Amino acid sequence: MDTANLRLEKRPPLAIVTLDRPKVLNALNAATFAELDAVLDDLAADSAIRVVLVTGAGDRAFAAGADIRELAPLTADEGRKFSLSGQAVFRKIETLGKPVIACIHGFALGGGCELAMACSLRIAADNARLGQPEVKLGVVCGYGGTQRLPRLVGRGAALKLLLTGAVIDAHEAHRIGLVDEVVPAAELMKRAEFLAKEIAANAPLAIAETLRAVDEGLDLPLDQALDREAACFGHLCGTADKAEGVEAFLTKRPPVWSGR
DSSP states (O other): OOOSSEEEEEETTEEEEEEOOGGGTTOBOHHHHHHHHHHHHHHHHOTTOOEEEEEESSSSEEEOOBOHHHHTTOOHHHHHHHHHHHHHHHHHHHTSSSOEEEEEOBEEETHHHHHHHHSSEEEEETTOEEEOOGGGGTOOOSSSHHHHHHHHHOHHHHHHHHHHOOEEEHHHHHHHTSSSEEEOGGGHHHHHHHHHHHHHTSOHHHHHHHHHHHHHHTTSOHHHHHHHHHHHHHHHHTSHHHHHHHHHHHTTSOOOOOOO
């Protein structure tokens, strides 16, 4: 795939998407969003890819937010469209049907932090700095930050970050639940790839249904969410992968997943 603002490396069962604008700290401009949207479609359709890693080029930033030069001239109507467009791409990450792991080093600010929050899991290098400083520019988060951040860290901790525009370090982000692990910067990609392979060794349909059940269930009353889980469980009981997994367990051999 021909892209100017990001790199896609496929190493089945993994794929690595690298935001590749290091001179501007991997700022998310419209062209990057368009390329990311197309790459996500490609990865969703590729059955050989089980887990996706997202990171940023260079050693200074995962992504330092939206491209301010594109934000500056926006009118009210253009701003709403700008927000909706980015939200759609990040929502596609959440609903990809495959785990997406954010590998965060350096700055993950504004849209960069929102990108990380849209991923299934977040691993931070010990040099990571995360925040939502939009109020310092006279706007609010545009790509889902006001909604995903409270879901991850709770209302109070989210509002503290959103209202102050503060930037926090990796260890504080881990303490409040914004990131799932903190590792030395030199070990970031190694740890992410190890985790990705651990996930990829499991049944792909079960992984997809787990992601779907959690994503949909968070917005449902508990009784309805439990019904959704039971429906997922029932569906998977009729698959070839379930038969294979049970047979492999009983005969003490590694399973061979077909994705059916």
